[in-house]
């Protein structure tokens with residue numbers, strides 16, 4: 001009997017060594033580390049009986065070859081990491097579904113559809129100021145204009161891909177047929193503490209949160225900190241601080257809403273002057289766009305009210321919005337059933353982070369399974385998923401595939 005969790009841990013430990021120098025894992029797209037990692041992943045894929053090829057976007061594809069099957073289930077995640085990241089983010093979502101297919105094949109199981117395991121080149125967007133090229137290419141939302149974007153050494157994506165042996169002009173041909181896509185399932189480390197709090201190794205994602213970002217500037221009047229009376233001061237930072245408080249309160253009191261003021265700049269930013277300008281960002285995430293839109297409106301209204309109450313003027317801009325992506329019942333039902341069979345119960349939870357699955361949702365049904373993350377720590381060398389939890393995931397993934405086979 002194979003101990004699937006132990007095998008997963010061994011493989012992830014081995015591939016974690018393929019990294020730039022420094023703490024944790026640093027594996028960026030279209031580098032020597034990327035090529036070395038792909039050689040290892042290709043071995044895992046072949047070991048599971050998959051046919052492999054590297055596509056024009058640098059995605060390593062491992063495919064089953066069940067004859068007569070017209071539909072395809074896609075599974076996978078990204079091979080790259082952030083700088084000084086962990087050994088599980090992304091790559092675990094490549095390793096575990098390969099093991100699930102190895103398990104099914106070792107049991108002599110065949111399927112009425114094919115399965116493609118995808119190891120995407122770049123999800124983190126660390127090297128270039130864009131990401132998700134591989135998943136967008138499959139979903140048909142890839143924009144060739146990104147090829148001109150450069151890394152910090154001035155190397156364009158186009159050049160980096162060519163040096164990696166790819167032909168980026170062929171990326172548009174990678175789009176898959178929507179009608180033949182059963183959907184995409186991504187397994188990912190939770191990157192949060194909810195499963196640990198619930199004492200569960202696995203969870204089923206309900207939706208990937210939508211994101212909205214605002215840029216807010218309070219304008220006031222500066223003056224000498226010692227001579228300007230307190231009454232009638234037009235202190236821009238006092239306005240900003242009240243808004244920070246209300247953003248936090250609103251999210252505390254709104255289920256599934258995350259809201260953060262992550263950046264704050266003030267001027268003149270000196271010890272003995274009243275600030276005349278405070279610029280801050282507000283970021284909101286929610287698995288439901290209606291919740292996010294309502295929160296965004298409340299925050300904007302409050303910001304304007306605060307400005308008025310403090311004699312300030314305000315500039316308020318929405319700088320970014322990305323809608324929430326709902327996970328599809330056609331995949332989450334067989335997945336939840338598989339997780340329940342493995343653990344006796346399941347937890348449904350939203351994903352606060354964006355993933356390859358966000359882009360793959362444009363191809364067809366999308367779902368995600370989370371694996372427990374020690375203390376919620378991720379994007380850090382301390383990131384950890386236990387072998388037993390990964391073993392649960394391999395069993396659940398194999399049952400998910402079998403459950404899905406009964407529905408097609």
Ligand SMILES: [Zn+2]
Pocket residue numbers: 078089090123188355
């Ligand atoms: Zn990731």
